[in-house]
Amino acid sequence: MNDENRLDEIIARYLTGVSTPEESAFIEHWFRHNGNINKPDIELSQVDKRRMLKKMHAEMEERTQKKAPFVWYAAALLTGLLLGGWGISYLLSPAPNVYTTIHTGIGEVRHTWLPDSTEIWINANTTLRYHPDFSHHRDVLLIGEALFSVKQDEEHEFLVTTPDSVSTLVLGTRFNIGSYTTEHHTTISVLSGKVKIEKTGTQLGTLTARQSLVFRQNDQTFTRSMIADTASAMGWTNGSWVYENIDAAELARLLYNQYGITLNNKTGRSLQLKTGINFNHHQSAAEIAEIFCVLANCQYRMVDEKLFELY
Structure with missing residues (x-):
């Protein structure tokens, strides 16, 4: 770099x-x-x-x-x-510019509303900050994952920015953004409406309903795709985690955010499933790790209650 x-x-x-x-x-x-x-x-x-x-x-x-x-x-x-x-x-504006912060803990999913009546679901281990004068400055900073149902206001744009400086601009729509710093990519999925996406002055494109964009931080590239099932894209709001070709890194993020467990891959190889899979919050972390290992041809062990290893 x-x-x-x-x-x-x-x-x-x-x-x-x-x-x-x-x-x-x-x-x-x-x-x-x-x-x-x-x-x-x-x-x-x-x-x-x-x-x-x-x-x-x-x-x-x-x-x-x-x-x-x-x-x-x-x-x-x-x-x-x-x-x-x-x-x-x-x-010189007299209003103090101190962002309001919402933070969810391990395994916590929160349903709430922003001051403009925008509805949001906030996934586990996520930080969301928004401007104190939200009626005029609808700016949101997101580290983690959230589902937004934006209150339409043609005079005030709604802007969500993630740590990799990817900005999603909307007027009124429903969309999901996932941008955990440990994953090194940002995923924007539009369920209805339309959004414009920008990365540091460069337009990445416009997404409409049932379209998704993944921006990869490592090589600064992005891909677009269609969303086969919008219900699956928002399944995490009710404790259902749907993955297509989940890899060990995604599994590690799931186990840490939902259960507070660190997962280390000691196999020396990249592990990725070749099929879709659905986990849910009724399963234990051990059950999820075991299912993954059966399908990925590996094994896991519990080093202690907060540390798993794949081998």
Whole structure:
């Protein structure tokens, strides 16, 4: 990965609140030394520029009592270099820009509504953050998985951004997004309506009902496909997990998010089923691991109650 792509990745992680302390320190140092995110080789979109200013504004609110002057300098730099008059008016807005956070624990699925009456189901081990002035700024940051039934509002777009800086823009629709950081890909599935998808200024396309897109972080590529069964795509909301050709990495994510169990693949080979399979929350983690191993021609052992190994 070249320096520009690495910087773009760190910025995306910083914007969505998942950067490490070292990465945050790097971004702050970069701003102090006149970092310019308007360079052609970085190519941040207007959406990302707006999110960057919001992030810095949130940092200001949080650090005012700590007297961190660099934050004010960075915000001024962003305002002057990137956003002009709009940035100044936003920066001087009296409303504090502190995102509201919803977090689900291991095995927890939550059904709730956003302030604009958008209905959401939030999957286990997921963090969702949304703008405090949601009636005017329908911006959502998602780390994990959620199913959205968006309240239509033609005057205010609804934007969901994931840690890999993939942005999904809608007016009114029903769609599912899965973007766990351990999986290194983001999946957007549209059940009804239409969404537009962007990655750091690049349009990935428009999805309509029964269409899906998978963006892979490792090679920055994406594929589109049709959804055979929309009920299966949202099955996790009632504790049914439907997979097509599940591999060991997906199994590990399922066991950790739903049962708090870490799964290590010690077989030395890539394990992937060649068929569809349906698990559910009535099964134990051991039962799920055993079924997978029967079909994948491997075995598993419980090292302890929180650690399984495939061998």
